[in-house]
Amino acid sequence: MLPFFFHFNDSNISVIYDRLPTKEFLIRIGVQICQLERGCSWCKREPENVEHLFFQCKFIEVFWRKFFEWWDVELNPVDGFLDFYSLCNNVKFTGVCKSLWLISVTATCWPVWLARNEMVFERKWSTTNNLLFHSKMRALMWVRSVQEELRVQERSWWICPYRSWCYLKKSGMGGMFWCPPRYGWVKFNVSGVANEDEVECGGVLRDLDGVARALFSGPVGAKDSITAEVGAIIIALDVYLAMGWKGKGSLIIEIGSNEDIENRMIRVGNVSFLKVEKHGNEMAYALALAGIKRSGMFKAGW
Numbered sequence: 001m002l003p004f005f006f007h008f009n010d011s012n013i014s015v016i017y018d019r020l021p022t023k024e025f026l027i028r029i030g031v032q033i034c035q036l037e038r039g040c041s042w043c044k045r046e047p048e049n050v051e052h053l054f055f056q057c058k059f060i061e062v063f064w065r066k067f068f069e070w071w072d073v074e075l076n077p078v079d080g081f082l083d084f085y086s087l088c089n090n091v092k093f094t095g096v097c098k099s100l101w102l103i104s105v106t107a108t109c110w111p112v113w114l115a116r117n118e119m120v121f122e123r124k125w126s127t128t129n130n131l132l133f134h135s136k137m138r139a140l141m142w143v144r145s146v147q148e149e150l151r152v153q154e155r156s157w158w159i160c161p162y163r164s165w166c167y168l169k170k171s172g173m174g175g176m177f178w179c180p181p182r183y184g185w186v187k188f189n190v191s192g193v194a195n196e197d198e199v200e201c202g203g204v205l206r207d208l209d210g211v212a213r214a215l216f217s218g219p220v221g222a223k224d225s226i227t228a229e230v231g232a233i234i235i236a237l238d239v240y241l242a243m244g245w246k247g248k249g250s251l252i253i254e255i256g257s258n259e260d261i262e263n264r265m266i267r268v269g270n271v272s273f274l275k276v277e278k279h280g281n282e283m284a285y286a287l288a289l290a291g292i293k294r295s296g297m298f299k300a301g302w
Contacts, residue, residue: 020113023048041119051080054112063128067108067135071101071161097162103146104139104161111135133217136161141212180208181252186245188236191256192220192228199223201232205240214239229255 019025023038024047040048042059054060055078068075073091078084088105091098111134115126126134136158143152156164181187190203202217216239220231233253240251265271291297 020050022050022053025049041116053116054109055080055084059128060112063112063131066128066132070132070136071104073101093162096165100143100152100161100165103142104135107139107142108135111138137212137215144210180206180210183208185250185252186213187252187254188214188240189254189256190229190232190236192222192225192230192232194223194225194228199225199228201228201235203232203236203239205236205243214243226260 023033023041027033027038038047040046040052040057042053042057046052046057055064065075076087078087085105088102091101093101111131115131115134118124118126139161140152140154140157152161153164186205186207188203188205190201192199192201199220199222200218201220201222203215204212205214206212216235220228220235222228222231233255236253240246245251
């Protein structure tokens with residue numbers, strides 16, 4: 001049974017047999033590894049070989065179960081990569097759905113290996129939920145790179161991937177998809193969501209070609225979706241700075257559609273939002289401080 005190692009070169013996958021540098025492989029070719037460090041990077045209990053690392057460890061079993069549940073596919077026990085891909089290839093999807101499924105499966109093996117390397121070399125532990133999130137994102141990027149005539153609705157992709165696709169010519173839904181920024185710019189799309197008692201935000205940074213360069217997702221200290229979007233903007237700026245992209249291009253931050261804001265802007269007419277120096281905003285700042293002591297909102301106009 002021969003394991004596969006994926007190597008990326010110009011968006012193609014080169015398959016090299018029996019060369020994945022697990023601890024068992026390194027020991028077999030003569031690399032000296034401490035006895036205490038020979039165990040599985042996930043569970044530390046079993047020797048780290050390809051079969052255990054990718055399929056048999058309890059940690060990774062939970063991950064694959066969640067991945068298959070995302071696709072609404074039954075997961076059966078497998079012994080290795082050949083058995084695994086045979087299982088995946090026999091799934092009863094057809095046409096485009098089958099292509100999306102196989103692309104997703106193939107793309108997901110790479111984040112598993114990256115998470116293992118982070119554990120070994122950086123001591124960064126990845127939860128199964130984080131690993132699933134990265135796998136969904138990477139699979140989406142792969143789908144976009146190989147299906148030129150196909151567009152995936154991102155909202156559906158995260159929930160039900162086999163129902164997330166449509167052909168633009170047939171659907172007439174071109175306006176519903178992400179629009180790239182102009183040359184020399186990158187775009188950070190951010191959104192805030194209020195769902196019952198939980199308020200969360202998310203964002204993704206893409207370049208001119210639509211390639212995702214950064215993302216974030218999680219809870220935010222807010223009471224509604226509008227406030228959450230403000231928090232998302234702040235997080236987006238922090239992520240952008242942390243990437244060291246300052247001075248390399250211009251940044252667009254695009255927020256999700258908010259009906260309350262849009263209705264008010266339509267009624268007002270032309271509206272522009274600008275950043276000003278602090279001395280140009282002193283009155284508003286003073287009123288904000290004064291508002292701390294008020295029990296309700298004071299409004300006046302003349």
